[in-house]
Amino acid sequence: MGFLIRLCLNALALIIVSTVIPGIKVQGLLPALSAAFFLGLINAVVRPIILILTLPLTILTLGLFIPVINACLLKLVSLMIQGFEVHGFWSAVFGAILLSLVSGLLNLFINDHGRVEVVAYRQRR
DSSP: OHHHHHHHHHHHHHHHHHHHSTTEEEOSHHHHHHHHHHHHHHHHHHHHHHHHHTHHHHHHTTTTTHHHHHHHHHHHHHHHSTTEEEOSHHHHHHHHHHHHHHHHHHHTTBOTTSOBOOOOOOOOO
């Protein structure tokens, strides 16, 4: 259940990003769900391998190469899914950054079981 809710939230994040970034287009709910699924799959399988292979370059650029990797993976997903398009390198970079922010904000209050979880702030004594 939690997986489906996170998938829907990530699809919503893709739709939000497509309205903000002019070079990213999502043509409906099904392409957004498909793109969110494949983006999650690629981020789980391919991204760790790429991060390890590009570790020297990432260290050399003080981590600024990671958004480039995320942009390339976003572009890769756009090549796989019909109805989800990413035009241009900078659209992919800004889209990947904004997608991670929006997705992180949407998933902030969802626990592992897919339920809304409000964490109360406790003061230290």
